[in-house]
Amino acid sequence: MNHLSPVATPEILAEHIENTAVFASGTTHYPSQSVDPRSELSDHHQELRRCFEEVFEKCRQRDTICCCQLKTHTGFESTKMNPNHHNRHILERLLRNDDLARNPYLKWSKQDLATAPTARRIPFPNEDNDVSAAYRHALEVADTERQFPFMELPKDIRMIVYGYALTYEMVQTSRPSLLSVCRQIREEGSPTFFRVDDFRIHWETSGRKDSFQPKIRRDTLQWLGIIGPSQVENLHHLLLQNKAPAQPYRVDLSCGDTSKWSVAVRGPDHSLPSCPRKEFRTRGAMLADMRENGAEWLLPVLFPLQITKFIKSMEEAIQRTQKGMDLFADHCGHGKSVKPSIKGIEMVVRAFAAMMDSDGFD
Structure with a gap:
């Protein structure tokens, strides 16, 4: 399969138009063997194609979703996934699972979300049409404003925390933000970061x-x-x-x-x-x-x-x-x-x- 560069010029795209079906964004394509060009699609199928491409682009922009799950190639914005209902649902599940990994409150029941603010003495949010979303937002805001006497913990406990907090899935090229909080954390956590x-x-x-x-x-x-x-x-x-x-x-x-x-x-x-x-x-x-x-x-x-x-x-x-x-x-x-x-x-x-x-x- 021929791949187009993400920075392909209109002239290059024109040369390959017979062999590829280009995304609406002009930066991603599928092989024409399995996908009809957009110009040959009905209005209904063009809308289905557009919805698939929007979800695909959201997945592609997540640095926590591997390109193998999108059936793409590193360095090329192409996919072997056909733009149909089934594959769109697969991509939506990928986004949902990634959201769950990023935000644990998405897994909480409505009852847990309603009782948590009381237990943590958080002011109840103004309820709107989506009560669960309002509670989640209130808990997220409280988390960002929450202060914890981390430096008062024993050093051996802090070192255990560093081991969890400074272990990353991505290959590292720079120090994480945690090590910029203060000089003591940088001196204590840097050896763990570079070791693990x-x-x-x-x-x-x-x-x-x-x-x-x-x-x-x-x-x-x-x-x-x-x-x-x-x-x-x-x-x-x-x-x-x-x-x-x-x-x-x-x-x-x-x-x-x-x-x-x-x-x-x-x-x-x-x-x-x-x-x-x-x-x-x-x-x-x-x-x-x-x-x-x-x-x-x-x-x-x-x-x-x-x-x-x-x-x-x-x-x-x-x-x-x-x-x-x-x-x-x-x-x-x-x-x-x-x-x-x-x-x-x-x-x-x-x-x-x-x-x-x-x-x-x-």
Whole structure:
């Protein structure tokens, strides 16, 4: 299927008009094999198409709804969902479940909503046509204005709270707002934030093709410099990525066994790194499956001799990577006591590059 860029010009859209059915917004499209162009639809079906597209756009704008649920591709505003009643209801359920996750009061019964303001001594709102909505709004406003003596809690309790509050599904690129409340919270919570969350490390190669040198990309180096050596030491979970289309590898720096490095198996694109539908497999598990069942499940086009060579290549790749991680452990420690540095992360990048370089056929 051909994809159009979100910034496609009218000329580009005109060139592809025969092969695509473009959304009303002009930025998203479906394949014409299953969807008729809008100009061929009746007024009724055009209204159905418009309703579907409105719900789809709402879902697409939610950073908590993974693109795999919309049957889209990361970086392209396209969908394989046909614009019909059934798929519109699927999208509406996605929005509803996302709203429930964002606002727990939506799950409360009307009786619970009516009794909560009394228990919390919140003034009863002026009732309108939607009584439940009025109570929910009153509780939400009270929550935003509510003060809690958080800093009076024992430090060990505060550290537990940080562990829950600073764990995110999205890959982090900046400090969360909680760490900007005050200096004490920033000093207490920052180590937990950098220790428990995933952080993407981009790398690139320099030099000639026959003697390339892997290195951390400049923007990533700048970010590491901004957070400082004291927080770099707290980084435990990295997502190593060379080029954007490729799936990043998950690396736990506290685990020295490189066969435990994991990558998302082949499947749909995911905009949420921790999407529950995203299946990760470790290199060791993939290699064990290949030894037992062959590589047909992964690369069905390979011949038996190629399968043997591919398995051997994977074994050598893991061995090379392990040597690099052993150097990292000697420099930065291992286990829970590991304290990474920029130099140590560069060692991990070189180890990862060695795996990718030897992963395949000569």
